[in-house]
Amino acid sequence: MGALIVLSRHRNDMVRLAVARHPQAPLGVLEALAKDKSALVRAGSASSPAASVELLEALARDRDPMVRSKAMEHGAIPIR
Numbered sequence: 001m002g003a004l005i006v007l008s009r010h011r012n013d014m015v016r017l018a019v020a021r022h023p024q025a026p027l028g029v030l031e032a033l034a035k036d037k038s039a040l041v042r043a044g045s046a047s048s049p050a051a052s053v054e055l056l057e058a059l060a061r062d063r064d065p066m067v068r069s070k071a072m073e074h075g076a077i078p079i080r
Contacts, residue, residue: 004029013038020044027052039064046070053077 008019008029013036019025020033022036034045034055041061045051046059047070059071071077 008033010054013041016041017044020048023049027055031055034059039067042067043070046074051076 004019004022004025004078007015008025010016010019016033016036016038017040020030020036020041025033025048026036027050030045030048033041036042036045042059042062042064043066046056046062046067047065051059053076056071056074060077061066062068062071
């Protein structure tokens with residue numbers, strides 16, 4: 001887990017994206033990556049199986065349509 005935390009701060013977007021998609025990524029790391037400057041990384045957080053409903057709801061309101069789409073595709077957000 002420590003390596004994922006360190007790699008979540010890497011300067012390369014693709015490294016951070018890989019962390020966001022990692023099935024063992026801790027929720028705290030996903031929450032930090034959900035605020036990343038890169039929409040691709042935020043979308044990766046939205047596609048993580050470990051993403052919480054609260055995180056997905058926040059990402060469903062992201063400024064980027066790709067991120068919003070990934071959050072809605074996740075399937076964990078209840079339909080209201």
